[in-house]
Amino acid sequence: MNDDAVALLMCPHCGADLESDGTQVLCDRGHTFDVARQGYVSLLSGSGGKIVGDSTEMVAAREQFLDGGYYDRLMDAVADACVDTRTVLDIGAGTGHYLARALDRAGATSVGIGLDVSKAAARRAARAHPRITSVVADVWNHVPVRTESVDVVLSVFSPRNAAEIHRVLTPGGRLVVLTPTDRHLVELVDDLGLVRVDENKTRRLGDTLAGRFEREQRTAVTYPISLGHDEVAAVVGMGPSARHVSADDLRTRVEAMPTPREVTVSVTVGVYARAAATSTAAE
Template sequence: MLSDAVPALRCPVCQGPFGLSGPAPFSLRCVAGHSFDAAKQGYFNLLSGKGTVFEADTAEMVAARNDFLGAGHYAALAEAIAELVSPVLSAAGSLILDSGTGTGHYLRTVLDRTPTAAIGIDISKFALRRAARLNPGAINLVWDIWRPLPIADHAVDAIIVVFAPRNPPEFARVLRPGGRVIVVTPRNGHLGEIAERTGMLGIEPGKDERLAESMQEFFALADTIQLDVDLKLDGRDLADVAFMGPAGHHLERPALVASTATETSVHATAKFTLSVFTAPEDGS
């Protein structure tokens, strides 16, 4: 239920605990009286003041991601994530944070496998409109990952980060002792068969090494899993997978659709690295 995750939230203004008032549309109200109303689509925008300089995904990029993931192309990745987090979500009162939840696709698979309280955060209100529909029992928040998270210390059992930025100090603060962080990154050669022709951005050299270095001060690297997924894509899929990622900020959607329209069966390989980090058992 929506209320299950509320005790873990903290007001971004005064850091006090929130309560949930309703019925829908709900409001989050802290003990000091700061209040945040749910948008009609069901998510909460906790950003105030100057907002963020981070470039949010557009409505068109989000629609492309929704269509591509909804077609099941990355179902194997979603199932792998769900399997990795399930051991730390088995106890009553468990809580998962999906940092960079996007449309909520991966979180949905986790919750189908292991029902639990959940928080999804993303900077894109367009993405959260869809995430709130897909995961109505989760608290979906507009938030900037580079700011202190509006979550209490040691309140979260698992964090998933799929193709999204990381904030290791904040992840360490909100994660319970023994909790897990699952980070998914594209590997060298990811969609290499189609990347250049669709204008997708390349994988930066040393990406995995930088990830491990940024996390090692706070977490132990427990496992690294390489997952390859064979894909068969048509022209619409090609346009969607190119436009749903960072390149979507630079590509022209009509031109991309036109250039792929005649394709009917293109083979490509998605290459992922799933890095499993654990928090110290003693909370240090």
């Protein structure tokens, strides 16, 4: 646990500030949270949420695929928005790859908090970078981070609660959102019958952020990658389609594909400034 990052957290039960004694994270009202031996802490409040966390198998697939460098351009596009930044919060941090790249770009004194509802993801993120503090949290309901305390929030292929993100950002802070277009991995969608990206995703994103954020820039990142069977299985296994097909069925379909398979990576990276005025409606 990084002490500077822990100081940005707040108790999910009472909202008090938190500090770490090395083995626990605790508040002055007696609430304590054990730091797991893998280096993460759970700040789940105990209430049910809308988001289902990634399984151990999904996290392993994501680690395998991202370690292969296929999404390095996406990581760089996100990290470019974090230059000379003191504090970075990744909501839905997954394996921590994007946050680690952002911290390298942000500078040697930067600190990062990675939030994810999946314990398997939190375990991996805790070792992704020495300046990452990894936290299990339901970011849809509540972000256990102090108000106006972080400079940049990342949302990469993840759901987002616009009201909570606005709350935790400093005045002048930025939200960086990476979303897939309807061309993303389209060849695999067609070959394997995967979950399709909503063609109206960008418009809906703008609707959810309206009143709280103002778009500064939007960048399209599109390029081809060449994948073998193992890589295809990994990229499918790390995404939402993994919840709708068994591992054996997926392997059978993948092995029937020609290899290598040329696949399109297509995303949009948007940078949004925190607006002073806000809507009170929940997202």
